[in-house]
Amino acid sequence: MADILHRVGITAPREEVFRALTTREGLADWWTRDTRGDGAPGGVLEFRFVPGGFDMKVLEAQPAERVLWEVIDAPAEWVDTRISWDLRTEGDYTIIMFAHRGWREPVEFMHHCTTKWATYLMSLKSLLETGKGAPAPDDVMISDWH
Template identity: 60%
Template structure:
């Protein structure tokens, strides 16, 4: 199994502010994709649509200000069954976000693409919580033919 791991620190947001951006439909639409729908509570499924496709994530666990856990239930074959975890912690004036996309069967080329896209969306999340404006899809940075 292979995993995607990233870390960012937000300068002006509390863990609660970052948590809201990860656990509300409006928050998610503000940094990942504007076409976000569904239920963001535990047991709910959130749908994220992009060009050329999308993902559905089941919310597995929410610990306010600390942890968000999802499981991919629909999407590209490589994603289905993988888990996405967000761990939040305060470090001085910063909120640290530890991101994990766990359980890839193998490090295929699509995983390389997704790792880069996750990094760009994490920067969008950072921008949203620090300035109030992210750059979600379709305003995100395009990096390849997979979008």
């Protein structure tokens, strides 16, 4: 198994970071504008991109602490992986410990997704610190895979 791991600090309260990770509006402002669903535990979030999408079952949404999704519909490499966001305060920062765990092997698509997660985490940081994120379709294109 292989994992994608990132750490980012954002100068915003944990409650604001949590809202951006659990509400349709928050997610649409930094990840993809085409976001549907319910970010509460037991809900399903649907994210659409060109050329496809991802559906996540929300396993946990502990206010200002942790968010955990299980990928239930997506490209084969993502299905049954888990995405977690652990939040803590460190000085003026909310620290996000991000993980996308359970990849069967580090295929080329995982390399691509590692870079894309980093760009989207920077979009989240920008949204919360400046009020403007860069969600798809306005995100950074890194290859013909988008």
